[in-house]
Amino acid sequence: MSKRGASPPLQGTLIKRTRSNSPPTMQIAISSGDDRQKGLIRTIKRTSNLEAPIISLSGSHSGEIFSCRFDPTGQNIAACSADRSVSLWRTYPPNTNYGLLSNLHKAPILDLQWSLISSTLYTVSADHLLSMTDVTTGQRTRKIRAHRGIINALDRTLAGGAGVELVATGSDDGTVRIWEGGDDGTKQSVAVFEVGCPVTSVCWSMDGQNVYVGALDNEIHVYDLRKNEQVYTLGGHSDTPTSLSLSPNGSYLLSPSFSSQTIIHDVRPFSPSPSRVHRVLHGAPAGFENSLLKGAWSKDDGGGRVAVGGADRMVCVWDVESGRVLYKLPGHKGTVTSVDFHPKEPIILTGSKDGTMLLGELEPGVTV
Numbered sequence: 287m288s289k290r291g292a293s294p295p296l297q298g299t300l301i302k303r304t305r306s307n308s309p310p311t312m313q314i315a316i317s318s319g320d321d322r323q324k325g326l327i328r329t330i331k332r333t334s335n336l337e338a339p340i341i342s343l344s345g346s347h348s349g350e351i352f353s354c355r356f357d358p359t360g361q362n363i364a365a366c367s368a369d370r371s372v373s374l375w376r377t378y379p380p381n382t383n384y385g386l387l388s389n390l391h392k393a394p395i396l397d398l399q400w401s402l403i404s405s406t407l408y409t410v411s412a413d414h415l416l417s418m419t420d421v422t423t424g425q426r427t428r429k430i431r432a433h434r435g436i437i438n439a440l441d442r443t444l445a446g447g448a449g450v451e452l453v454a455t456g457s458d459d460g461t462v463r464i465w466e467g468g469d470d471g472t473k474q475s476v477a478v479f480e481v482g483c484p485v486t487s488v489c490w491s492m493d494g495q496n497v498y499v500g501a502l503d504n505e506i507h508v509y510d511l512r513k514n515e516q517v518y519t520l521g522g523h524s525d526t527p528t529s530l531s532l533s534p535n536g537s538y539l540l541s542p543s544f545s546s547q548t549i550i551h552d553v554r555p556f557s558p559s560p561s562r563v564h565r566v567l568h569g570a571p572a573g574f575e576n577s578l579l580k581g582a583w584s585k586d587d588g589g590g591r592v593a594v595g596g597a598d599r600m601v602c603v604w605d606v607e608s609g610r611v612l613y614k615l616p617g618h619k620g621t622v623t624s625v626d627f628h629p630k631e632p633i634i635l636t637g638s639k640d641g642t643m644l645l646g647e648l649e650p651g652v653t654v
Contacts, residue, residue, distance in 0.1 A: 333647045334631040337379040340617065344642040346373035346383045349394070351637035353580060353624045357400040360629045364407055364421075365637055366395035372409060374421060377628070377645070390417045390426055396578075397439045401451060401467060408453055408467065410437035416455055416465065430473050435459035435484070438578060439529070442467060443490035452476065454497050456485030462499050464511065479509045479516070486578055487529045491553070492536025498553070500527030506541060506551065520551045522563045528572070529580040533589040538564055538606075540581045542594045546572045548581065550592065550606065567604050569611050573597025573621060577639070580624040586632050587651030593634060595622025601636050603648070617644050 330339065349368030356363055356377065363375040372395060374385035393412035400407055405422045416432040419425065435458035442453045451467035462485055464477040479499065487500035496517070499507040506520035506527055525545035532539055532553075539551040550565040552558075572579060573596070581594040591612060593603045601622050603613040620639030627634055632648040 333650055334628075334633050335378055336633060336645060336647060337381065339647045341381055341645040342617075342642060343375055343381065343383070343645065346375075346386055347371065347641040350620065350639035350641060351623060351643065352395065352578075353397045354635055354637035354643050355398065355400060355624075355626045356628055356635060358402060358629060360631065360633075362400075362421075363635060363643070364398055364400065365624075365643055366398045366409060367641070368394040370394060370411075372398065372407070372419075375643075377633075381645075385421065385424060387419060387424055390419060391415055396437065397580075399440055399442050399453075402442060402444055403449070403451055404468060406467065408440055408442060410440045410455055412436045414457075416440070416453065418467065427469060428471070428473075430465065432463055432465065432475070433457035433459050433461065438485060439487045441488050441490050441530075443494040445494050452490075452494065454488045454490060456481075456488040456499060458484040460484060462488055462497060462509070464497070477511060477514055479507075479514075481507055486526055487541075489530035489532055489539065492532065498530050498532075498539055500530050500541060502526050504543075506530065506539070508553075520553075520562055522549050522551070522561060522566070523547065525572075528578045531581050531583055531592075533583050534585055535589060538589070540583060540592050540594075542570060542572070542579050542581050544572050544576060546570065546596075548592075548594050548604075565606065565609050567592070567594075567602075567609055569602040569604070569614070570594040570596035571598050575621060577621055577623055579622070580626075582625045582627050584627045584632070584648075584651055585629045586627070590651040591627075591648075593625045593627070595625050595636060595638070597621045599638070601625055601634065603634070613648065615646060617646075618642065 347367040354365035371388040391411035395411045398409045407419045409417045416430045418428040437457045440455045453465045456462045462479040463475040483502040489498040497509045504523045510517045523543045527541040527543045537554045542548045548567040552562045552564040583589045584591040595601045599618045601615040618638040624637040632650045637643045
């Protein structure tokens with residue numbers, strides 16, 4: 287009887303893991319052939335239910351993406367583009383592009399928002415229209431010629447306890463108009479605020495009583511819906527604010543600008559700072575294209591981080607309390623125009639002028 291010959295050298299490494307309830311990990315085994323002492327096993331801790339730590343969503347748009355947002359549940363993503371279409375995606379595997387709405391507008395779609403209470407998607411465009419679309423059917427339910435100029439931004443809120451959704455739109459015609467959302471609203475605006483110069487961004491306060499308005503005069507104007515007048519302004523910028531985003535607790539307002547300076551304003555009723563400037567952040571260059579870059583607050587940790595994309599094709603993520611840069615995220619081949627955070631998990635969504643979106647995991651933040 288002859289002895290069995292030696293086994294052939296291993297070309298890889300088999301790792302057997304016991305089943306557990308701990309967060310998923312990605313294990314990478316690197317073997318150097320015969321010299322098994324040089325094998326390397328690297329473990330990457332997973333922090334979300336995404337299929338991979340970084341996922342590219344591409345192939346639906348032929349033009350630059352102006353805005354991309356998670357829906358309130360975090361299960362779906364919508365993006366709008368210069369190619370006049372809106373794409374709908376699944377956040378989780380298999381990350382399918384299950385809808386492409388290409389007949390809503392006749393000009394580039396500049397901003398969008400998911401309804402807070404229904405399956406409606408609000409979009410605004412350079413064609414002066416506000417459109418409301420039922421994403422379950424893909425059919426447009428309402429079309430409003432809302433302004434006399436390009437509409438750059440919109441936001442929505444629930445008005446008090448009445449369950450009525452209000453939509454604010456800001457335009458190059460120098461006005462902000464308030465509309466009733468849903469199927470029962472009319473084509474007449476509820477209120478009109480005359481800003482006097484082109485409006486680049488709008489954002490509702492937490493209680494839906496005030497509207498924050500970024501404009502070409504470098505100011506952020508605050509209007510009271512009940513009084514139908516401006517109540518104060520927020521300064522600090524040396525150039526035009528490009529977007530406005532309210533913190534999850536409603537106390538702070540994020541505003542990037544063309545000056546590459548991002549300011550966090552204190553909008554509490556009684557601010558300890560007369561200027562209401564809470565933090566000034568640097569690290570996201572606006573570039574020379576004058577793109578309306580959209581920033582966002584993290585939600586899984588209660589607003590401990592903010593993010594803004596830049597002309598350097600990267601996304602800058604800061605710690606709000608210290609003002610320290612936590613991440614500079616690469617991956618895009620063009621200016622990063624839009625950023626959003628998942629409502630429940632440490633996931634960041636980015637959209638770019640390269641026509642693609644990226645989903646990426648972050649380390650969980652500390653709840654504030």
